[in-house]
Amino acid sequence: MESTFPGDPGLFGPGSVTWQMHGDPMMWVAGIRALYLQALHPRVVRGVTQNSDFRRDAWGRLMRTANFVGTTTYGTGEAAEKAGARVRKIHSMLTT
Numbered sequence: 001m002e003s004t005f006p007g008d009p010g011l012f013g014p015g016s017v018t019w020q021m022h023g024d025p026m027m028w029v030a031g032i033r034a035l036y037l038q039a040l041h042p043r044v045v046r047g048v049t050q051n052s053d054f055r056r057d058a059w060g061r062l063m064r065t066a067n068f069v070g071t072t073t074y075g076t077g078e079a080a081e082k083a084g085a086r087v088r089k090i091h092s093m094l095t096t
Contacts, residue, residue, distance in 0.1 A: 008076040
């Protein structure tokens with residue numbers, strides 16, 4: 001797989017295991033499974049219930065998560081850093 005952004009391979013790069021794993025169609029199944037597994041932890045469930053609009057916009061929430069994973073996996077280093085900063089800012093405001 002060639003780099004989406006020549007000159008800036010991002011955080012991982014086209015030869016990485018991350019690119020290989022995330023490029024597999026089963027990654028969607030694995031991602032959903034991971035969300036189910038996380039939902040078994042009481043603090044995670046409480047945090048999501050108190051701080052997320054997933055009940056009103058479950059699809060949007062899933063797409064935002066998928067966009068973050070795609071950006072940090074395949075995006076430029078700058079795009080990945082911006083995405084990470086955004087998530088860290090949001091998480092810093094959460095309560096449990």
